Amino acid sequence: MSSVQQQMRKGTTTVVILKLLADTPEPMYGYQIIRHLEERSGGYFEFKEGLIYPRLHQLEREGLLRSRWLGEPGTRRRKVYTITEAGHRRLKEELAQWRSLSATLNQMLGIAPESS
Amino acid sequence: MVDIEDFLRQIQAELDLDRETEQEVLEEIRAHLEESVAEVMAAGVSREEALAQAVARFGLGQDVGQALQTAHAGWATADAVIAAGLPVVLALVLRWLVFAPDGTAIGWRQVLVRPAFWAVALAALLVPLLKLARWHYALVSWGFFWFMTVIFALGEAVRW
Secondary structure: OOHHHHHHHHHHHHHHHHHHHHHOOOOEEHHHHHHHHHHHOOOOOOOOHHHHHHHHHHHHHOOOEEEEEEOOOOOOOEEEEEEOHHHHHHHHHHHHHHHHHHHHHHHHHOOOOOOO | OOOHHHHHHHHHOOOOOOHHHHHHHHHHHHHHHHHHHHHHHOOOOOHHHHHHHHHHHHOOHHHHHHHHHHHHOOHHHHHHHHHHHHHHHHHHHHHHHHEOOOOOEOOHHHHHOOHHHHHHHHHHHHHHHHHOOOHHHHHHHHHHHHHHHHHHHHOOOOOO
């Protein structure tokens, strides 16, 4: 992975996690989140899986995610995450900033916006 | 041969969290690794090779452990400050509620009819319940509140 990709990944992990959980009606656990991110990015978004957990815990600490355990203690349980109202608000802000940055960079680099 | 429990111990070595949080973190990672191994094995790979692949994809235990510790740093500290400070605040408020200005205890009946007493009792339960990560801290705070109430209301010898 190039350094540009690494920096992009680091800077966008939060927003892509929030977006994924905002788009998904069911709560998701860490392994599912990683698989969905890889799938959505067509393999571009590939990173060391273990590093998703510090990020999830940090987002939970900031009140952007909420977690709960599914399953009984002593059995194989899963910790699932959902986005909170604060998470939705943060996502909205991050997406607005991303659109602004993206438009500015495209303009600076002479890249014409793709017509949809 | 790579073993999930050995790998978890590498992560655990980097953690300095309360026992319950640490066990939950490790349980979450264990579930991840077990699912990852099962997925690779479903493709016809041996368990040993599947474990090696799962661990390689997961990253170095030391790196993950340090990142987790950083993510949780300060979390437990904030809880500890509230958990330690709340009983002190409760004791001071109770003293104000239970003792008359001349220093005599006003007694159970008078204490229990004061709305301020019940407001404090409610706060003693709700503040830790809403602010602390562990619900049983709230019960400890609640228990401490009633213990102090009994001591102050019944213990005539208690004078501040």
